[in-house]
Amino acid sequence: RGEQEYALWTGLFAGALLLSKYTGILLPVSLGLYIILYRRSLFANRYLYLAVILCIAVFSPVIYWNYLHDFISFKFQIGHGVAQEKVFHPNEFFKFSGAQLLLFHPLYLLPLFYFIVRDREIFSRKKMFLLIPFLFTLGFFIYFAAFKKANAQWALPAYLSATILLAYYLAQRNAAKLIVAAGIMTALALLLIKTPAGDVIPAVKNFKSRAVKIDHFDKEIKSLHIDIDSYDYILIDDYHGTDVAYYFKKYDNVLVVTPERFSNFNIWRYEDLNISMASPLVSLPKLGKCLYAGISDLHLYELNQLFGKGKVLLFEKKMIGSREISFYLVEYHN
Incomplete structure (x- = not known):
């Protein structure tokens, strides 16, 4: 009964997620990949399909509105994020990838990748439940950033599960020094933003002016x-x-x-x-x-x-x- 209720709640919140942001579709897709790889038995469970129907029902007002308006917002979203020509733009690619370090925190993102690579049990079912949404969503946006300008914050949904996975690794390794160092680095960054000292850095000055x-x-x-x-x-x-x-x-x-x-x-x-x-x-x-x-x-x-x-x-x-x-x-x- 517990799994059945969770399935329906998942469908409800997945629909609400799509109402909030179209790119939220990446998280349900990640969940689908996880089910295909690790929980194929769920395909025999009718509550999985009820969850999908519930998700579509919640999102249906947006579908209906787009139907009345020639699917204009769907077309815009696709055209906005997907390059028409697949021409590699290294500047945009590295700018987007580098921005992810600042977005999640360099002293968190780099150690997270290190922990993942070093983890011999990373392919366990529980860890993959968190890892797939992280890597799939982040990889999706990094791929498209290679061909067209992408805003760094688009990849934020990737860090929902990444944060939980990082917290697990930090607790397992008792990484108090890393947490303190990250806190000090964050405090210094805030100091640059809040004081005139940061104006010497063009990126900080631009952020402050906006x-x-x-x-x-x-x-x-x-x-x-x-x-x-x-x-x-x-x-x-x-x-x-x-x-x-x-x-x-x-x-x-x-x-x-x-x-x-x-x-x-x-x-x-x-x-x-x-x-x-x-x-x-x-x-x-x-x-x-x-x-x-x-x-x-x-x-x-x-x-x-x-x-x-x-x-x-x-x-x-x-x-x-x-x-x-x-x-x-x-x-x-x-």
Whole structure:
């Protein structure tokens, strides 16, 4: 009875996982590989199939939505992560692989691989239950990173089971010194991030400039005495800027100007404002008083063509890491 309940709970949470992130499919697939290799007897258990059905049922709203929208988010996800041409890019490959050391911690990830290689019982059923999701998920993203730029955090699901496996090895070997060393290294890294000392390292400086983006924007808005609530719409370059608009509680009044990287904002602007999902802005309905907050000279030109010349509230050169950008706050009346 216990295994039957676990099977149903697994199906339920696997469906919830897919609702959260499409790449979550890698964990159920890893579980399937484990069953094929070590628990083939489960294929005779009807609860395995009930778990699969339950998973699909939980995920079915997303499937249905995609069916109504020509499977657009599935297509985007595949096109976003999979290279059309398999041309090896060593720079992206090593950048992604090296970033995994920072993501999980170099004093944890490297020893983990060492422990795995040295473990004579690594192929035991219990250890493979943890090892397969780790290696399969990490290997999946490292493979695709060889051909196309991949974000380091995409591989984070791999470290769910890796953390448990590492904890087992550390406890078995009483590796207190390793844990202390990792803690000291983490403290030093936080010190670099939290103090000006880290600005001498380009990667740290870039991270800090991005992390405080909203706080800086808030100060600029207040220093200019801009009343955000007086604007009917906030116009931004792409969906990355929506965090700024949401910070100012403009939940339903955000217009993403560019269709460059497709997101649900493109669908909303089509459904709410009848603006094309796939082409640059060529016309706009009456939006009232708008504030453009962005860095694109092209978007500024397009908006000036649509609205007439706007009132420039702020034009400032900014350094984002090692990159200089032009930042605009421009008011329009439509």
